[in-house]
Structure formats: structure tokens, C-alpha cells
Amino acid sequence: MAFWTTLLIIHGLLAVALLGAITHQAVSAWMPVRSKAGNFVTRFRAVPSTSYVTAIIVLYVVTFVMGAWIYTQYRFTSRLALEQLRFFKTVGVFEMKEHVATIGMILLPAYWAFWRQPLSEDYAAARKNVTLLLAIIVWANFLVGHIANNARGFGS
Amino acid sequence: MMASSKLAVFTIVFGVAYAAIYVISTELNLPLLTYHPVIGEVDFLWTPERRGPAMYWYGWMLTSLIGAVVLAWIASAVPEAWVQRVILFGCLAAVAYLALYALALFIYDKATVELEFLKSRSLSVVAALVVAAAISFFAPTKWNQRLWPGWVCVVPIGALGVLAYYLTPYFTR
Numbered sequence: 001m002a003f004w005t006t007l008l009i010i011h012g013l014l015a016v017a018l019l020g021a022i023t024h025q026a027v028s029a030w031m032p033v034r035s036k037a038g039n040f041v042t043r044f045r046a047v048p049s050t051s052y053v054t055a056i057i058v059l060y061v062v063t064f065v066m067g068a069w070i071y072t073q074y075r076f077t078s079r080l081a082l083e084q085l086r087f088f089k090t091v092g093v094f095e096m097k098e099h100v101a102t103i104g105m106i107l108l109p110a111y112w113a114f115w116r117q118p119l120s121e122d123y124a125a126a127r128k129n130v131t132l133l134l135a136i137i138v139w140a141n142f143l144v145g146h147i148a149n150n151a152r153g154f155g156s
Numbered sequence: 157m158m159a160s161s162k163l164a165v166f167t168i169v170f171g172v173a174y175a176a177i178y179v180i181s182t183e184l185n186l187p188l189l190t191y192h193p194v195i196g197e198v199d200f201l202w203t204p205e206r207r208g209p210a211m212y213w214y215g216w217m218l219t220s221l222i223g224a225v226v227l228a229w230i231a232s233a234v235p236e237a238w239v240q241r242v243i244l245f246g247c248l249a250a251v252a253y254l255a256l257y258a259l260a261l262f263i264y265d266k267a268t269v270e271l272e273f274l275k276s277r278s279l280s281v282v283a284a285l286v287v288a289a290a291i292s293f294f295a296p297t298k299w300n301q302r303l304w305p306g307w308v309c310v311v312p313i314g315a316l317g318v319l320a321y322y323l324t325p326y327f328t329r
Binding site for chain 2: 072073075076080086088089091093096098099100102103106107109110112116122123125126130133
């Protein structure tokens with residue numbers, strides 16, 4: 001069980017890094033600063049969006065693969081316990097998490113194409129939209145993962 | 157007007173096709189393989205549970221991956237306007253089906269006489285195809301000149317809506 005718990009913690013830490021990167025990029029893409037950076041919020045928005053692309057793709061793929069691996073253990077340990085405890089809503093949101101994660105994964109090729117240098121004006125709107133959607137997906141899955149783990153995490 | 161790059165067409169169609177095929181494979185349960193986590197064995201295509209639960213998620217993703225790669229490859233080889241027309245038609249048909257089938261069921265519930273035919277899915281499918289064909293035919297030409305990049309967000313969001321709807325039994329027990 002220590003192995004799976006360690007894996008889950010690494011999965012969670014990678015998700016935190018991904019969450020930070022995609023939030024930074026989404027905010028700077030949607031609310032770019034036009035003046036010199038001042039307070040914390042302005043500096044948060046002032047990051048160069050393009051520099052996050054590779055990191056976000058790598059973090060998403062690695063986090064996804066680790067999550068898919070942990071999922072095999074969840075399926076016949078935590079999930080069975082959740083069903084026996086009649087925590088059907090928790091099971092339901094976790095089922096949704098697997099679908100949402102898959103949809104996020106399939107956005108990555110287009111996300112990469114839209115952010116390729118030199119940035120194309122043709123894809124300016126699509127670039128912002130796909131980044132925002134990816135950010136929403138990462139946030140949603142991060143929160144759902146926490147809820148499921150709080151309900152019946154590994155080792156509990 | 158400049159055409160979109162082949163790479164952009166491939167990636168947009170990949171996302172759109174994957175989302176659509178994924179919804180179909182989850183709802184019709186069409187996994188390319190089945191994983192049995194307790195015994196650590198993998199079977200080809202769908203197989204029932206053996207000593208513990210069976211996992212189909214990996215299989216659904218593989219089914220969708222193969223279908224999406226093939227469709228995206230075809231899309232990047234044909235004229236862009238055709239791809240736009242097909243996606244527009246498909247999305248219109250999907251929305252029309254949802255609206256018409258919901259309307260048919262609503263009328264069936266409220267009607268004072270038995271209108272059994274309204275419960276038929278195939279009737280709504282045919283009606284949706286006709287509506288989609290009509291709207292596609294009369295759509296302004298500029299709608300079909302280039303592949304709209306927004307599909308890569310719209311279709312996956314729609315797919316998530318359908319997937320969420322099918323999970324409602326978990327929240328209503």
C-alpha cells in the first residue's frame with residue numbers, strides 16, 4: 001500500500017505543478033498586461049505564455065499516465081469501499097474525472113498546434129479558448145481527485 | 157483566403173473525432189481491450205468481469221485513438237471545406253437529435269392519447285438528419301470555406317455534457 005500511496009502523492013504534486021502552470025498561462029493569455037508589472041496580480045498576469053506550453057504538455061501527460069496507473073488499484077480497493085459505503089456521488093464524480101481527463105488529453109495536440117511559434121493570428125481566439133478549457137479541466141480534476149481521496153483515500 | 161495548415165486540420169479533427177468516438181464507445185461499450193486489475197490480465201475487445209471488476213476505460217481510449225487518427229489523417233488529405241461541412245453537419249445533427257428527442261418525449265408525457273411512436277429513437281434520428289441537412293444546405297458559403305478552430309472546444313464540451321448526463325444515476329440514487 002505504501003507504493004500506491006507514494007505514487008498518489010507524486011501524482012498530486014505533479015497536478016499542483018500543472019495547476020500552477022496552466023493557471024498562469026490562462027490568466028496571461030486572457031488578461032495580458034499592457035503596462036509595467038506592479039503588484040502581485042499584475043506580475044502573475046505578466047508571464048510569457050508561450051514559455052509554458054511544453055511544460056504543460058509534459059506535466060499533463062505524465063500526470064495522466066500516473067493517474068491511469070493508480071486507477072487500476074483504485075478500481076478494486078477504494079471504489080469497492082465507496083460503493084459499500086453507498087458514496088455513489090463520490091463514485092460518480094470520479095467516473096466523470098476519468099472522462100474529463102481523457103478529453104483534456106485529446107485537446108493537447110490542438111493546444112500545441114495553436115501555440116506553435118510564430119503565433120498565428122488565425123488561431124488567436126482558439127488558442128485562448130483551448131487554454132481556458134484545459135485550465136478548467138485541470139482545476140476540476142484536481143478538486144475531484146481531492147474529494148475522492150478525502151472520502152476514502154489509499155490507506156484509510 | 158488562406159487555407160489552414162495541415163497540422164492544424166489534423167489536430168482539430170483529431171480532437172473532434174476522438175470526443176465523438178469516445179462518447180459512442182463508452183455508451184455502446186466498445187473497448188478495444190478489457191483490463192482485469194485483480195488478476196492483471198488483458199483481453200482483446202469486451203469481456204465480462206473475471207475475479208473482480210473489469211476496466212474498459214483503457215479500451216475505450218484505444219478505440220477512440222485509432223478512429224480519431226484515421227479520420228484526422230483523411231481530413232488532412234481532403235479539401236478543408238469538406239471537413240468543415242462534415243463537422244458542421246454532424247454537430248447540427250447531434251444538437252437537433254437531442255432537441256427533437258427531448259421534445260418527442262415531452263409531448264409523449266403530456267399527451268392524453270397513446271403516441272407510442274414518439275418514443276422511437278430512429279424517428280428522432282431521421283428528423284435530426286433532415287434538419288441538419290436543411291440547415292447545412294442553406295448555411296452561408298463563408299461558414300464552409302475554412303475549418304473553424306473552435307470545433308476543438310465545442311465538440312469536447314458537448315461530449316462532456318453527454319457523458320455527464322449518462323452518469324446522472326450516480327447522483328439520483
